[in-house]
Structures are given as C-alpha cells and as structure tokens.
Amino acid sequence: MTATTASPRSANAVTPRRARGSGSSQHSGIRESAVSRTIAMAVMVVATLYFLTPIWWLFVASSKTRADFTTTAPLWFADFALFENIAALFDYRNAVFLRWLANSALYAGIGALIATIIAAMAGYAIAKYTFRGRETLFNVILGGVLVPATALALPLFLLFSQVGATNTIWAVFLPSLVSPFGVYLSRIYAAASVPDEIIEAARIDGAGEVRTFFTVATRLMAPALVTIFLFQFVAIWNNFFLPLIMLRDESLFPVTLGLYVWNTQVSQIPDIRALVIIGSLLSIIPLILTFLGLQRFWQSGLANGGLK
Amino acid sequence: MAISTVARVGAMAALTALALTACSTGGSEAPGAAGGDCAPSDGPVTLTFTSWLPGVEEAVAIWNEENPDIQVEVQTGPNGNGGTYQNFFNQLEAGNAPDLGQIEFDAMPNFRVQDGLENIAACEGILEAEDQFVPWTWSQVTFGEEDAVYAIPQDTGPMAMFYRADLFEAAGIPVPTTWEEYQAAAAQIREQGGYINNFSQSDINAFAGLVWQAGGEWFANDGEQWEVNLTGEETTRVAEYWQGLIDEDLVAVYPPWTDEWNAAYNSSEIWTWVSAVWGANTIASGAPDTAGNWAVAPMPQWEAGESAAGNWGGSTTAVLKGSDHPYEAAQFALWLNTDADALTAMNKTANIYPATIEGADLPVFGEGVEFYGGQKIYEVFAEAGNNVDPDFTWGPTMTQVYNDVADGFSGAVSGSGTLLEALQSGQSSTIDALKAAAIPVKE
Numbered sequence: 145m146t147a148t149t150a151s152p153r154s155a156n157a158v159t160p161r162r163a164r165g166s167g168s169s170q171h172s173g174i175r176e177s178a179v180s181r182t183i184a185m186a187v188m189v190v191a192t193l194y195f196l197t198p199i200w201w202l203f204v205a206s207s208k209t210r211a212d213f214t215t216t217a218p219l220w221f222a223d224f225a226l227f228e229n230i231a232a233l234f235d236y237r238n239a240v241f242l243r244w245l246a247n248s249a250l251y252a253g254i255g256a257l258i259a260t261i262i263a264a265m266a267g268y269a270i271a272k273y274t275f276r277g278r279e280t281l282f283n284v285i286l287g288g289v290l291v292p293a294t295a296l297a298l299p300l301f302l303l304f305s306q307v308g309a310t311n312t313i314w315a316v317f318l319p320s321l322v323s324p325f326g327v328y329l330s331r332i333y334a335a336a337s338v339p340d341e342i343i344e345a346a347r348i349d350g351a352g353e354v355r356t357f358f359t360v361a362t363r364l365m366a367p368a369l370v371t372i373f374l375f376q377f378v379a380i381w382n383n384f385f386l387p388l389i390m391l392r393d394e395s396l397f398p399v400t401l402g403l404y405v406w407n408t409q410v411s412q413i414p415d416i417r418a419l420v421i422i423g424s425l426l427s428i429i430p431l432i433l434t435f436l437g438l439q440r441f442w443q444s445g446l447a448n449g450g451l452k
Numbered sequence: 453m454a455i456s457t458v459a460r461v462g463a464m465a466a467l468t469a470l471a472l473t474a475c476s477t478g479g480s481e482a483p484g485a486a487g488g489d490c491a492p493s494d495g496p497v498t499l500t501f502t503s504w505l506p507g508v509e510e511a512v513a514i515w516n517e518e519n520p521d522i523q524v525e526v527q528t529g530p531n532g533n534g535g536t537y538q539n540f541f542n543q544l545e546a547g548n549a550p551d552l553g554q555i556e557f558d559a560m561p562n563f564r565v566q567d568g569l570e571n572i573a574a575c576e577g578i579l580e581a582e583d584q585f586v587p588w589t590w591s592q593v594t595f596g597e598e599d600a601v602y603a604i605p606q607d608t609g610p611m612a613m614f615y616r617a618d619l620f621e622a623a624g625i626p627v628p629t630t631w632e633e634y635q636a637a638a639a640q641i642r643e644q645g646g647y648i649n650n651f652s653q654s655d656i657n658a659f660a661g662l663v664w665q666a667g668g669e670w671f672a673n674d675g676e677q678w679e680v681n682l683t684g685e686e687t688t689r690v691a692e693y694w695q696g697l698i699d700e701d702l703v704a705v706y707p708p709w710t711d712e713w714n715a716a717y718n719s720s721e722i723w724t725w726v727s728a729v730w731g732a733n734t735i736a737s738g739a740p741d742t743a744g745n746w747a748v749a750p751m752p753q754w755e756a757g758e759s760a761a762g763n764w765g766g767s768t769t770a771v772l773k774g775s776d777h778p779y780e781a782a783q784f785a786l787w788l789n790t791d792a793d794a795l796t797a798m799n800k801t802a803n804i805y806p807a808t809i810e811g812a813d814l815p816v817f818g819e820g821v822e823f824y825g826g827q828k829i830y831e832v833f834a835e836a837g838n839n840v841d842p843d844f845t846w847g848p849t850m851t852q853v854y855n856d857v858a859d860g861f862s863g864a865v866s867g868s869g870t871l872l873e874a875l876q877s878g879q880s881s882t883i884d885a886l887k888a889a890a891i892p893v894k895e
Binding site: 215305306310407408409 | 504506527528529531535538709733734738804
C-alpha cells in the first residue's frame with residue numbers, strides 16, 4: 145500500500161522541479177535529455193502497472209460470476225455481477241463480513257486515535273521536559289521500533305492468558321495502542337516545531353501543563369500526528385498475526401483474519417473462493433479512502449519530519 | 453518456540469506412555485487405564501470446541517437444544533496447518549486450551565507426542581463405539597495402544613478416480629482399472645492433445661494417499677522410537693511411476709488449486725483426477741462447463757483384481773489435555789460424529805464424508821449426482837473407505853514433511869531432481885527434525 149501511493153507521489157514531486165529546470169535552461173544551458181526523462185517515465189509506468197495490476201485483477205475478478213471466473217480472461221470483464229457478488233457476501237452467515245469490517249474499523253480507527261494521543265504525549269514529554277533517565281527511556285523506546293510486532297504476538301498471548309483476557313476485544317485492542325515509532329516521530333517533531341518560548345508564554349498566562357499540551361502543542365504538531373495516525377491505522381488494519389493468535393470467536397475477528405479463515409476453507413467449500421475475492425476488494429476500500437483523504441497531511445508530515 | 457519446549461518435555465512423557473500404557477499404574481495421567489476416572493461433572497457445564505468446519509454451529513445447535521446441562525460453545529479459526537494447530541499448542545502451553553478441538557488424522561501423532569490429548573477410553577461408551585467406525589479410522593485415534601482412545605474420528609477422504617466418461621468413450625479408450633492400463637491410456641490421451649491427470653506437486657498428502665494404497669508406510673512406532681521410511685519399496689514404486697509420467701510429458705504439472713488448474717479441467721484438457729471424496733465438489737465448482745460428463749471409478753490397482761484404496765484427508769474431534777470435563781466432552785464428540793442429524797448437518801454446510809459405517813448410508817449419499825451424470829458416486833467411495841489399509845501411520849512432524857517434500861517435488865516437475873530424490877532428502881530432513889524435537893528416532 146505504502147509503495148503504491150508513494151511512487152506516483154514521488155513522480156509528482158520530481159516533475160515540477162524538472163519543469164522548472166528546463167524552463168530556466170534557455171539561460172543556464174542546463175537541460176535534461178529527453179532520453180533520461182523517457183527512461184524515468186517508463187520506469188514509473190512499469191512500477192505503477194506492477195502495483196495496480198493486482199488491484200485491477202481483483203476488481204475484475206470480483207465482478208464475475210462463479211462460472212465466468214474460471215472460464216474467461218482474467219484481466220477483462222465478463223457478465224458484470226459485482227453487486228450480486230456483494231449481496232451474496234453480505235448474505236453469507238448472517239452478514240458476518242460486515243461485522244468483521246466494523247471490528248477492523250474499531251480496532252484500527254479508535255486504536256490509532258488513542259495510539260496517536262499516547263505517542264504524542266510521550267514524545268512531547270521527552271522532548272520538552274528534562275528528567276533523569278530521559279535519554280535512556282528514549283533509547284529503549286527507539287529499540288522498540290526495531291522489534292517486529294510479529295515477534296511480540298506469542299509473548300503477548302501468554303501474558304493475556306495469565307489474566308484470562310485472550311479471545312476478547314482487549315487482546316487485540318490494547319497492544320494496538322502502542323506505537324514506538326509514533327513516540328520517536330513526536331519527539332523529533334515536538335523538539336523542532338514547538339518552541340520553548342511558546343510553552344513559557346502559556347505557563348505565564350496560567351495554563352497548566354496538560355492544557356498547554358492539548359491547546360498549544362498538539363496544533364503545532366498536527367502534521368506529525370496525522371502521520372502517526374495513518375501509520376498506525378494501516379498497521380492495525382493489516383495486522384494479522386496478533387488476531388490469529390488471540391481470537392477464537394468469529395464475531396471478534398478483524399476482516400483480515402476473517403478472509404484468511406475463509407480462504408483456508410476453499411477445499412471444503414470451493415464456492416467460498418468468490419466470497420474471499422469480493423471480500424478482499426471491499427476490505428481495501430477503507431484503506432484507500434483513508435489514504436486519499438489524509439495523504440496531503442501525510443506527505444507534508446513526512447517531509448517535515450525528514451527535513452528538520 | 454513454544455512447540456519445541458513442549459515437544460522436549462512432552463515427547464519423552466508421551467513415548468514413555470506409549471511404551472507403558474499396558475501396565476499403566478496411574479500417576480497424574482490416570483484416565484488411561486480401564487476403570488480409570490472419567491466421571492460426569494456435577495451440575496451444568498459449558499464446553500469450548502474449536503473447529504474450522506464451516507457451519508459446524510448448526511450441528512452443535514442440535515446438541516445444545518437436547519442437552520441444556522452440557523452447552524457447547526463453538527470457536528473457530530483457520531484450518532489446522534493454517535494456524536489452528538499452532539494456536540492449540542500455544543493454548544496448551546498457556547493452560548487455556550479448548551475442551552475439544554478438530555485435529556486431522558495426519559496431525560494426531562504430533563499432538564500425541566507433545567502430550568496434548570486426553571485419553572478418553574475410560575469414558576462411558578467410548579471403547580464400545582469402535583464398531584461404529586470404518587476400521588482404519590479407529591486405529592488412527594488409538595495409535596494401536598491398549599485401552600486408549602485419543603479422539604473420535606469425524607470424516608474421511610477415501611480416494612477414487614474421477615474421470616471424463618464422455619471423452620474416454622468418444623476416444624474408444626477403456627477406463628483404466630490398473631496403473632499399467634492407466635499409463636497406456638495416458639499415452640493415448642496425450643496423442644489426442646490432452647493429459648490424463650495433473651501431478652499435484654504441493655499436495656504431499658495426496659501422494660501419501662497413493663503410497664497408502666500401494667501398501668507403503670512412511671512412519672512406524674514401536675512404543676520406544678519412531679522409524680521414518682519415506683523411501684520404502686512401495687513409495688519408490690509410486691514415485692518412479694509418476695516420475696515416468698512426468699518425464700514422458702503424460703501428465704500436466706499445473707500448480708493445484710489455482711485458476712489455471714481449474715481452467716485445465718474446465719477446458720477438457722485433463723481427463724482424470726485421482727482424488728478424495730470431497731474432490732467431487734472441487735471439480736463441480738472449478739469446471740462448471742463439464743457438468744454431466746464426469747463419472748467415478750475405483751482407483752487403478754497395482755495388481756489386477758485387487759481393490760486397495762488410499763485416503764486423503766479427514767479429521768477427528770479430540771479432547772484436549774487439561775479439559776475440566778472430559779466425560780461431557782467425550783460424550784459430545786461421540787454424538788457429533790455418530791448422530792445422523794449431526795452428520796447430515798455437517799455434510800450440508802461443509803461437505804464432510806462421515807467416518808462412521810452407517811454414515812455412508814445417510815440419504816444424501818444414496819442419491820445420484822447430476823454433475824456425474826446421475827451416478828451414485830458415493831457408493832464407490834463407501835467401498836473405497838472399507839478398503840483403506842488400517843496400518844498406515846502418520847509421523848509426528850507432518851507439516852515439516854509436507855513442506856520439505858513439496859520443495860523437492862516442485863523442483864522435480866520443473867526438471868531439477870526427481871520425486872524419489874525429493875523423498876530421499878525428505879527422509880533425512882525428517883529424521884533431523886525429529887531429533888531436533890528430542891523425539892527418539894531410529895537412524
């Protein structure tokens with residue numbers, strides 16, 4: 145997903161500079177050859193095709209009837225049955241798929257929101273307050289960035305087992321609230337974009353520390369916060385291994401796990417394959433919408449974070 | 453990670469148990485001996501049951517209705533090798549395993565060796581239930597131990613040959629009854645531009661079914677140590693037979709379960725599939741244009757006049773170690789897999805083919821199937837089920853065996869190495885894997 149949206153964007157970022165370059169070339173004599181530009185374009189077209197073809201295939205496959213699916217060309221439409229397929233999906237097992245979508249929205253939406261707030265507070269605190277062990281704490285958190293979430297799933301399962309909380313919403317929700325990368329980004333961003341003078345001024349005006357954070361600091365840190373939210377949203381939405389290990393109750397599954405479970409039943413019920421395909425298509429739509437809606441912030445946030 | 457720890461501790465315990473069951477003198481693992489403790493619990497109980505069988509809730513609902521004091525709660529997940537087995541092991545380690553779990557026949561030894569199963573032989577009616585099941589399935593859940601039953605067989609996958617009756621007839625090729633005739637037919641079909649079959653490079657358990665039919669055995673356990681024999685006489689014979697078909701381009705080698713594989717059947721390029729009973733739905737779904745043209749015959753034989761069959765797939769309902777209510781769990785498992793209504797419900801939602809002898813007589817199996825030209829195909833499979841060799845033993849690390857051999861097989865179909873070489877390397881990697889898990893193995 146990241147790569148899909150990143151490549152067209154970098155194309156945009158590059159093109160204006162090139163345009164400006166060639167515009168001034170009449171004076172300076174610097175000119176990029178048509179050859180290199182064509183090659184660059186060709187590479188990007190290939191990359192775009194590479195990333196979009198599977199999505200195209202998914203869309204076309206989702207629109208086919210069960211019989212057409214195996215018998216017609218994979219990359220072009222046959223009888224258009226997209227809406228019948230969606231209806232069949234929603235009809236299957238009392239609309240359990242909608243339940244999964246709602247679960248994913250809950251885990252990813254609320255989870256990412258709270259994760260962002262926690263990360264912002266932690267990052268801000270580390271950036272702006274001086275206390276013993278500050279650097280040690282930060283380094284430990286930074287170390288957390290390097291530990292893949294998958295490696296933590298099993299220890300988390302054993303921990304949750306001890307308190308009898310496996311197979312509950314909390315088993316997936318609570319671990320989603322932690323974002324070491326978010327803390328890291330918040331710290332860097334807070335240090336760069338929230339001047340000490342503003343905090344001083346807020347204190348002199350009588351604002352408490354919490355109020356200063358929520359009314360002053362968060363606004364200055366907004367681009368970073370959107371970035372953290374997006375990263376965390378995508379991470380939770382795509383998180384598969386933790387729910388796989390934690391959840392047994394079908395009504396708690398996120399959409400990724402639910403589709404995977406269906407896919408393993410194909411040898412028993414071959415027809416379920418069609419539902420997996422249409423379900424996969426529907427399951428990526430929220431991600432695409434979130435990206436399209438927030439990518440402007442995301443772009444500037446990343447750029448700022450990187451530059452400063 | 454969790455597995456290897458459990459394995460190390462469990463392997464020794466289980467193997468000791470395997471050796472000593474006959475003179476089991478109790479200890480903490482008491483319910484093994486006849487007259488051991490498998491008593492009903494006081495008051496109402498709730499059991500948890502993890503199964504990936506689609507729609508198993510419907511069968512469970514019938515039980516819950518009839519047994520208000522023993523309520524069963526269904527939990528689900530991906531199929532066994534897709535994650536549920538690993539989950540069971542994690543849960544056994546954490547002490548919160550479900551009371552009951554679905555476990556396929558080929559994974560049973562793994563759970564036995566890691567001491568993940570309750571012996572329910574002492575529970576009421578369990579030992580007596582043996583007569584209700586197809587013989588080979590019962591030996592799979594007892595491991596040949598005395599006074600031991602570790603699960604109740606649920607469904608099976610007796611194998612037969614699906615074939616295109618119309619194409620064979622039009623070409624004037626007799627339907628093969630031996631593997632020799634099958635090879636001759638393959639050459640004739642190839643001349644017409646088709647393939648007789650597709651060699652399934654990644655379905656190692658299907659290949660095991662072919663070996664099973666030929667009388668081969670991959671594993672043996674004498675109560676003290678395991679013996680691995682992936683390269684025995686019968687296995688070699690089967691491997692060389694199929695290698696010959698591959699070398700002469702008489703079988704297709706599409707990756708199974710893909711679109712191109714379905715398309716090859718749908719376009720009449722491939723004429724037969726030697727597969728299990730549940731494959732009936734796979735073809736019907738993947739090759740809709742060929743409806744009405746298929747038929748089912750027994751597997752081709754190694755010796756003319758024999759009627760040996762293999763088995764591919766099937767599972768059990770096991771009571772997992774640590775269940776607080778083994779009595780009730782055992783009663784439920786027995787009911788689920790013998791009650792006509794339950795079996796009918798599971799057949800309806802998940803196409804299962806029951807492991808009981810009477811299950812083959814359910815009304816749904818007595819009907820002709822339109823896709824197969826109205827043939828009563830389940831009669832062939834019922835016959836096949838009775839002809840499956842009961843002595844075949846699965847090993848304790850089948851997931852690893854499947855993966856390792858599949859690597860070699862996919863090389864072999866693309867021309868690097870042979871099936872036999874893949875099995876040879878699987879043989880040594882399996883011995884290594886058993887050693888790594890501290891499971892005693894004969895060199």
